[in-house]
Amino acid sequence: MRAAVIADGDVTVQERPDPAPGAGEVLVRVRAAGLNGADMLQRRGAYPAPPGSPRDIPGLELAGEVAALGPGAQRFSEGDRVMAIVGGGGQAELCVVHERQLMPVPDSLDWPEAGGVPEVFTTAHDALFTQAGLKPGERLLVHGAAGGVGTAGVQLGRAVGAHVTATVRNEQLRDAVRDLGAHEVLAPDAFADRGPYDVVLELVGAPNIPDSVNALNTLGRIAVIGVAGGFKAELNLLALMGKRGSISSSTLRSRPLEEKALTARAMERSVLPLLARGDVRVPVAETFGLDQVHDAYERFAAGGKLGKIVLLI
């Protein structure tokens, strides 16, 4: 098979042996694979693949067709359209995925959209609902709303009846975030006196923590899943106690198989129906062929886009 391969700080296409599915696993013929921030870190050597994943083939999500079933695999049949989060190896013609991590692709999604669904929607859904317990009528603040997870968070918040405030650094992307359903879109320094917020989806990190704590509603929850803006935060414990507030944090990549499978089941139950009827969608900023993988990474790293960069394989 042909695969994106990371070596010496760059990413190129190389021939690799076809992988074979083990017990309970599925061989997927990959059609689309979204790029994510972790791929950029891995390209720099700063984010090694977890055990069990290909060491030098990047890619944390994929969509494609079932090509073969390993012993005992029974959730899908050959030819089924599937998508998943994987620990690595998604940016290749073939990838082995445990069947319990796979989700069906709704008929209404084309390949570029499907390739960009798993990582951002699973991350946003897990943070907003499993971690922070967002409920209808609550006020949600999404920091870094123009990024992949941010766009998913804004849409999911809107779709469940929350009031959504978004902060976006790039002025030119604010209208697009409003079009996704945010009730108000603010500059990063303008949210403090627009609260109180019941849930804060933190994709920027440390710089927002003091004002986010002060702007929390009673029983407010901050879910930290990104720290691109810095990770050393000042936390006023007395202010947090006054709100009876909480700060949770998480990553998907380090979770064991059974926990990843649970997130896939939560997606099937709560997010795929919204995707299927178009209540939420995956904005795709640009697509690249596998041979253009270097250009795709450069495009991602350049930023300034709204929506996913997706490899078509």
Added chain:
Amino acid sequence: MRAAVIADGDVTVQERPDPAPGAGEVLVRVRAAGLNGADMLQRRGAYPAPPGSPRDIPGLELAGEVAALGPGAQRFSEGDRVMAIVGGGGQAELCVVHERQLMPVPDSLDWPEAGGVPEVFTTAHDALFTQAGLKPGERLLVHGAAGGVGTAGVQLGRAVGAHVTATVRNEQLRDAVRDLGAHEVLAPDAFADRGPYDVVLELVGAPNIPDSVNALNTLGRIAVIGVAGGFKAELNLLALMGKRGSISSSTLRSRPLEEKALTARAMERSVLPLLARGDVRVPVAETFGLDQVHDAYERFAAGGKLGKIVLLI
């Protein structure tokens, strides 16, 4: 009635009008009332009573006998032994309490013990189980374990099958904390390399946060309910994410009636049976009569004790 009254930074005994129970309320003839840190703050003028509580009569917990029922009150009968957390006013001969905040006093508890139960056990139970979800087999770290809530936390952790590590600043109190059930008792700076901990009960505050985060187990939870050692904490968001950890915080005093009532029901279900059969107990350090309330406050403020200071009224 006679009541402890706070004025000009001191606490004295004064005559006050008897309060009368309203709808759903109960008039309690107070027999014992534990002192708490918040009383010391209120004496200094730093912790005003919440709306609906007597402005200048301190006391956040009480035990006594039902003296009269307000209209519609039906959970208890005259003469029943009851105890409760109150927003204020507990350090007086009479106190009005909503019946849904009252709990029955187990037969095996004498008045000094009963007067010291509500605040520390409700606070510790709420933080350990409702907030942090402590489970059997997990490792619990209690910071400030020689204080009232700390002694309750150590005992509850031990009673539910957790492994309990306690930190205690005062060397002379470490054996007593071990006698309460802690598996190991450490100096405040010695816990960092003895983890990982699944739950941290934080009664000291900011100074412990960096090491507590680093010593968390995967999916570990820090419950902050005291900040006597400082409230401006450094929080490494990346370290917290690496553990998929969380920090919750709370206070009891600011909660609305229905939430306080829920904590009373949780106490009745989960803690009173343990108190009744002696699995957990209230260490009473010293008792004072109401006329000695000034001395009681001075004794509390001096510290160095293990267990509750209780007024007998």
